[in-house]
Amino acid sequence: MELKLGDYNTLTVLRETPYSYILTNGEDEVFLHKKQTIGTLNVADDVDVFLYYDNQKRVTATMHKPILDQDTPNFAKVVGVHRKLGVFLDMGLRKDLLLSIDDLPPLLEEWPQEGDEIFVKIKVSANQLTAKRINRFEIQDYLTPEEPLKEGDEVEGIKTYQAEEGAVFITKEGHRMFVYGKHMRKKYRLGETATMTITIDKGDYHYNATMIEQKELMLEDDAMRILKYLEEHDGVMAFTDKSSPKAIKDTFHMSKSAFKRALGTLYKARKVDLEKDQTRLKEVD
Numbered sequence: 001m002e003l004k005l006g007d008y009n010t011l012t013v014l015r016e017t018p019y020s021y022i023l024t025n026g027e028d029e030v031f032l033h034k035k036q037t038i039g040t041l042n043v044a045d046d047v048d049v050f051l052y053y054d055n056q057k058r059v060t061a062t063m064h065k066p067i068l069d070q071d072t073p074n075f076a077k078v079v080g081v082h083r084k085l086g087v088f089l090d091m092g093l094r095k096d097l098l099l100s101i102d103d104l105p106p107l108l109e110e111w112p113q114e115g116d117e118i119f120v121k122i123k124v125s126a127n128q129l130t131a132k133r134i135n136r137f138e139i140q141d142y143l144t145p146e147e148p149l150k151e152g153d154e155v156e157g158i159k160t161y162q163a164e165e166g167a168v169f170i171t172k173e174g175h176r177m178f179v180y181g182k183h184m185r186k187k188y189r190l191g192e193t194a195t196m197t198i199t200i201d202k203g204d205y206h207y208n209a210t211m212i213e214q215k216e217l218m219l220e221d222d223a224m225r226i227l228k229y230l231e232e233h234d235g236v237m238a239f240t241d242k243s244s245p246k247a248i249k250d251t252f253h254m255s256k257s258a259f260k261r262a263l264g265t266l267y268k269a270r271k272v273d274l275e276k277d278q279t280r281l282k283e284v285d
Contacts, residue, residue, distance in 0.1 A: 001025045003059060005051050006070050006124040011061070013045045023049065023061055036062040036094075052095055057127040066122075067092035073121035073134050073142055075158070075172060078112045078191060087112055089120065089131050097122065099131040105162065105190055116191030117158055119170070136161045136168050136176070143174025145205050153198045157209070159188045169194060175205050182224065183210035185231065222254050222262035227271060227281075235281035240274065 003009060003025055011023035011030060021041050023030045032049060041047060049061035050069075068074035068091055076089035079096055086104055088096040099118060104111050112118060119139065123132040134142065139160070149155060157169030157177050166180040167188060179196060188194055200208035229252065230237055239248065241263055245256040252259060263279065266272045273280045 001027075003028055003030070003051060005053070005059065006122045006129045008048055008050055008069075009061075010046055010048050013041050013043050013047060015043060016041070023047065028059075030059055030061045032061040032063070036060075036064060038063045050093075052093065052129050053127060054095065062093060064093060068121055070122045070124065073119055075117040075119050076131065078114050078116045078118065081111065081113065083108065087118075089118060091122070091131075095129075097129060097131045099133070103131075103133055110162070110187070110189055112189050112191030116189060117193070118191045119158070119160060133160075136170075139170055139174060139176065140205070143170070143172075145171070145173040145175050148201065148205060149175055149198050149207060151198050151201055154195060155198065155209075156193055156195055159190055159192050159194065162190070169196065169209070175207060177207045177209040179209050179211060182221070183212050185211055185228070222252075222258050223265040223269075225252055225254070226259070226262050226266060226279075230272070230279070230281045236278055238278050240277065240279055 009025065011025055014022045014024040014029065016022075020034055021032045021037065023032050030049075030051065047063065049063055050066060051059055051061055054060045068076060076091055076097065078087050079090045080088035082088070084101070086099050086101040088098055091097040097120070099120065118131070119134050120131040121134065123130050155171055155175065155177070157171055157175075159167055159169050161168040163178075166178055167184070169177045169179060177196060177198070194211060196209040196211045198207050198209050202208065239251065239259075241260045243256075248254065248256050248259045254262070263272070263274065267274055271282055273282050
């Protein structure tokens with residue numbers, strides 16, 4: 001019987017050493033450390049184990065079950081980031097699982113950070129187990145929510161994909177939300193969790209969502225651009241309706257007249273305070 005790496009195998013205890021059991025399939029020998037056992041084993045016992053590669057690329061066994069395998073994906077938490085290799089994920093064993101740099105966004109700031117979660121399964125390659133991301137169109141093959149979401153529901157979603165016009169998020173139950181870029185406060189990392197409000201139920205557990213309050217969605221695009229600038233600059237900017245047209249154009253890519261209209265919109269919406277030499281984001285009461 002051939003050994004199946006990244007999978008469960010039934011092997012027989014061949015002999016015991018002070019620190020381990022040596023298992024066999026009749027041909028090969030596999031090391032099982034006593035810290036990786038559940039209960040006491042005896043020679044000739046059959047035991048179900050999960051096989052993986054240790055840090056020296058040797059086949060090793062554990063009686064503990066990982067949180068995912070080749071057939072069953074799961075949300076795995078990022079426990080380390082290596083700029084030249086990728087990110088390491090906790091798969092529930094002593095050995096972490098590498099998600100290769102080839103499967104990560106090209107920009108480092110878009111990579112997941114420690115604590116973020118990626119929906120992956122195990123991939124077996126030469127002398128190692130690695131993580132494989134689940135394609136956003138295949139998520140529904142593994143996750144089926146018990147209940148649909150309703151418009152107006154506030155949910156937490158994990159970013160799984162960046163599209164040209166926005167980003168795709170999923171709940172751990174399998175609801176899939178698309179959020180347009182203009183409906184987000186910032187760009188989110190792969191695996192980062194965000195809170196959003198469901199705006200459209202598109203059926204089959206697909207939704208549109210927003211991270212911006214409904215009243216803010218009513219503001220014109222120019223006003224939203226100024227609002228975003230303020231939020232990215234600690235709520236204050238040195239631009240007013242007296243600022244030069246060139247400075248406004250260079251920073252906001254709009255004319256001075258459009259800038260003044262947008263400021264007026266924000267002021268009427270009680271979003272900003274207009275001061276003599278600066279504009280300040282209004283504090284929420």
